[in-house]
Amino acid sequence: MRTWVRRGGLSTLVFLLPLLVIFGVFSWLPIVRAAVMSVQQTNLVTAPKFVGLENFQSVLADPLFWTAVRNTGVFALIALVFGYPIPLVVAVLMGEVRRFRGLLSAIAYLPVVVPPVVAVLMWKFFYDARPDGVFNTILGWVGLGPYRWLQSATTAMPSLVLEATWAAAGGTVIIYLAALIGVPAELYDAADVDGASIWQKIWHVTLPQLRGVLLVTLILQIIGTSQVFLEPFLFTGGGPANSTLTVLLLIYNYAFGSSLGGDYGAATALSLMLAVFLAALSAVYFWLTRSWSTS
Amino acid sequence: MRSIRKAATAVSAVLIAAGLLAACSASPGQPDAGGKTAITVVSLKPGSEQSAFDAFENQVKQFEAANPDIDVTSQEYEWTGPTFTAQLAGGTLPTVFTVPFTDGKSLIERGQLADLSQYVRAFGYADKFNPTVLRSGQSADGGIFGVPTAAYGVGLHYNRTLFTQAGLDPDKPPTTWDEVRSYAKQIAERTGQAGYAQMTQENTGGWMLTSLTYALGGRMQVANGDKVEATIDNPGAREALTRLREMRWQDNSMGSNFLYDWGSINQEFAAGRIGMIMAGSDIYESLVQQNNIKPADYGLAVLPLAPGGSAGLLGGGTLAAVNVKASPKQQAAAAKWIDFYYMSKFLKQDAAVLDAKTLSESKQPVGLPKLPIFDKATLDQYNQWIKPYVNVPLAQMRSFNEGIFDQELAGEPTAHTQEMYAVLDTVVQAVLTDPGANIDELLSTADSDVQAILDRG
Numbered sequence: 121m122r123t124w125v126r127r128g129g130l131s132t133l134v135f136l137l138p139l140l141v142i143f144g145v146f147s148w149l150p151i152v153r154a155a156v157m158s159v160q161q162t163n164l165v166t167a168p169k170f171v172g173l174e175n176f177q178s179v180l181a182d183p184l185f186w187t188a189v190r191n192t193g194v195f196a197l198i199a200l201v202f203g204y205p206i207p208l209v210v211a212v213l214m215g216e217v218r219r220f221r222g223l224l225s226a227i228a229y230l231p232v233v234v235p236p237v238v239a240v241l242m243w244k245f246f247y248d249a250r251p252d253g254v255f256n257t258i259l260g261w262v263g264l265g266p267y268r269w270l271q272s273a274t275t276a277m278p279s280l281v282l283e284a285t286w287a288a289a290g291g292t293v294i295i296y297l298a299a300l301i302g303v304p305a306e307l308y309d310a311a312d313v314d315g316a317s318i319w320q321k322i323w324h325v326t327l328p329q330l331r332g333v334l335l336v337t338l339i340l341q342i343i344g345t346s347q348v349f350l351e352p353f354l355f356t357g358g359g360p361a362n363s364t365l366t367v368l369l370l371i372y373n374y375a376f377g378s379s380l381g382g383d384y385g386a387a388t389a390l391s392l393m394l395a396v397f398l399a400a401l402s403a404v405y406f407w408l409t410r411s412w413s414t415s
Numbered sequence: 416m417r418s419i420r421k422a423a424t425a426v427s428a429v430l431i432a433a434g435l436l437a438a439c440s441a442s443p444g445q446p447d448a449g450g451k452t453a454i455t456v457v458s459l460k461p462g463s464e465q466s467a468f469d470a471f472e473n474q475v476k477q478f479e480a481a482n483p484d485i486d487v488t489s490q491e492y493e494w495t496g497p498t499f500t501a502q503l504a505g506g507t508l509p510t511v512f513t514v515p516f517t518d519g520k521s522l523i524e525r526g527q528l529a530d531l532s533q534y535v536r537a538f539g540y541a542d543k544f545n546p547t548v549l550r551s552g553q554s555a556d557g558g559i560f561g562v563p564t565a566a567y568g569v570g571l572h573y574n575r576t577l578f579t580q581a582g583l584d585p586d587k588p589p590t591t592w593d594e595v596r597s598y599a600k601q602i603a604e605r606t607g608q609a610g611y612a613q614m615t616q617e618n619t620g621g622w623m624l625t626s627l628t629y630a631l632g633g634r635m636q637v638a639n640g641d642k643v644e645a646t647i648d649n650p651g652a653r654e655a656l657t658r659l660r661e662m663r664w665q666d667n668s669m670g671s672n673f674l675y676d677w678g679s680i681n682q683e684f685a686a687g688r689i690g691m692i693m694a695g696s697d698i699y700e701s702l703v704q705q706n707n708i709k710p711a712d713y714g715l716a717v718l719p720l721a722p723g724g725s726a727g728l729l730g731g732g733t734l735a736a737v738n739v740k741a742s743p744k745q746q747a748a749a750a751k752w753i754d755f756y757y758m759s760k761f762l763k764q765d766a767a768v769l770d771a772k773t774l775s776e777s778k779q780p781v782g783l784p785k786l787p788i789f790d791k792a793t794l795d796q797y798n799q800w801i802k803p804y805v806n807v808p809l810a811q812m813r814s815f816n817e818g819i820f821d822q823e824l825a826g827e828p829t830a831h832t833q834e835m836y837a838v839l840d841t842v843v844q845a846v847l848t849d850p851g852a853n854i855d856e857l858l859s860t861a862d863s864d865v866q867a868i869l870d871r872g
Binding site: 163164165166183248249250253268270271272273356357359360361362372373375376377378379380382384 | 494495496497499500501503504505506514518521522525526527615616617670671672673674676831833834837840841842844845847848849852864
């Protein structure tokens with residue numbers, strides 16, 4: 121004990137203490153509390169009652185649960201197909217540009233700096249479904265539209281993905297740009313000597329060198345889009361007719377949808393199910409891709 | 416080196432201890448600040464004009480002058496389901512707050528409101544209330560837990576300027592739903608703005624669909640002994656949705672936005688982009704304070720009711736309530752505030768005059784149409800007292816003021832109201848955004864969904 125103190129164990133602990141306390145109180149305690157609440161019936165005012173797995177059963181029996189799962193899946197899929205390649209293409213193109221790279225990165229990153237709520241309100245204005253709405257006017261110049269954007273069950277979700285991609289792409293572009301700097305110049309020189317075209321250089325040098333980063337951003341994107349909340353909450357409130365109701369929005373509705381005290385048990389049960397699903401997905405993902413990883 | 420580390424350890428230990436002590440000592444809402452009883456009360460909706468807040472603070476000062484032992488702190492407040500739930504669960508509701516009639520019963524049953532019976536009895540008007548109105552704030556054994564402060568009936572609000580532009584007479588608002596439809600079409604065709612729009616989000620879609628259903632003779636719930644039965648699949652609701660569908664898809668007279676809640680539809684209406692909306696008769700105050708409406712634009716008519724005995728006008732109102740966690744002293748002070756700010760003006764001439772004078776000096780609306788919370792004679796008397804201060808365009812609300820007392824008022828459904836409204840939001844949204852929506856199917860699904868909620872208890 122004395123040697124531990126003398127070696128600085130105590131001061132290390134004391135220095136660590138604020139972090140441990142903050143992390144414990146604000147990160148881990150809520151997680152544990154949520155897990156406990158998922159097997160309770162509670163309104164946070166009167167004493168909670170233990171109900172076993174009832175909350176999980178009632179969530180699974182809720183027809184809206186499957187609507188939410190389907191919608192979240194659709195969101196994640198569209199975001200993956202369109203939102204995942206775009207930052208990569210932008211980063212590779214920007215990597216080729218010699219001048220104004222700083223300016224271009226700033227422009228690409230700008231949407232990330234705009235506060236999300238402001239961005240959504242701005243896009244809501246753009247998405248005005250009248251023929252004289254911003255997007256409808258612009259598309260009208262080339263003879264397209266008018267489209268109903270958020271006002272139709274079929275176009276609402278793609279509209280949300282479009283804004284979400286715009287808002288998030290900048291951050292990923294910066295990560296790719298940083299990774300691109302790490303690609304050794306000799307590899308490109310060697311490819312040049314072999315007479316590789318620009319596409320061959322990208323395919324055979326750039327992408328393989330980026331694969332570690334690409335693998336991580338892919339799973340981060342899947343986890344991120346599975347937890348989409350802000351866009352459906354602010355744009356549509358889950359409408360029209362539940363077409364943009366996502367899992368997180370459903371959790372929110374369970375907890376706060378009724379003014380008389382929400383169903384916190386169902387909300388935490390669904391949260392827990394989502395967390396377990398995403399953890400399992402990540403584990404399977406890293407296991408499947410372990411041979412491609414750089415480390 | 417070691418001494419530096421020791422010193423650092425000591426310093427950080429002191430800092431942490433100080434921080435913890437500070438965190439512990441800063442307990443919120445000390446009940447007895449400086450010998451005074453401190454209470455927090457809700458003031459106005461966030462985003463209201465500064466002059467409205469000034470008027471409110473003046474009233475706080477008047478109250479504190481009359482009650483030197485009470486210290487009042489005001490807090491902006493707008494009742495919405497989600498924020499109220501969070502405040503209720505988190506224990507952060509102010510001492511005095513307001514809730515809609517529909518939530519009174521359940522909050523009382525769950526022991527979440529303070530018992531105000533003794534105070535209201537002491538004020539002397541406990542037995543003067545309109546019994547139907549008071550019931551929403553009473554427990555099963557007649558105790559008063561919520562004081563009705565305002566009652567509304569749903570009205571048809573219309574934009575007089577758009578009426579004129581469309582070639583309609585702004586002094587002759589529609590009196591049947593067929594007229595609403597044809598007027599809406601005419602407004603949309605001639606002005607390019609939405610002729611008629613309806614709320615669809617955050618449970619307001621269900622609220623307004625229920626209003627329209629009532630007006631067309633239907634009801635959403637029927638009490639059957641102890642059990643409540645969902646009757647959403649009724650001819651009134653079917654007609655309501657059919658009318659909405661015709662206006663939306665045949666006439667194209669409902670504009671292009673079908674995701675409105677209370678705040679956003681008011682905003683669009685005040686901006687002159689909607690010809691007619693259904694809403695509680697009391698929204699003019701908020702249209703002025705939050706949305707800066709041009710008074711000349713505004714018109715209020717009674718909601719057309721279908722002929723036949725079963726049509727009714729949906730009405731509701733606001734209860735003032737006191738936080739059950741407040742100390743007895745605070746509860747007594749809170750009751751005094753409710754009496755001062757909400758109630759006494761209806762019963763005492765000097766209070767009515769002072770209230771009206773304070774509001775009109777800050778250019779806040781005075782003299783809006785009200786529904787009686789006591790009896791009609793009391794309300795007429797109150798209107799007489801404040802007459803010199805009336806600054807709202809009453810002539811533009813004549814249809815409502817003259818017609819409202821002939822209408823059959825029907826209370827909102829009482830069981831799981833907000834949850835039912837949430838289910839109905841989806842129904843209205845589906846009809847307004849999907850030309851192929853099957854109304855029969857939507858109603859029968861909603862009926863069984865709501866029945867499941869009701870059965871859960």
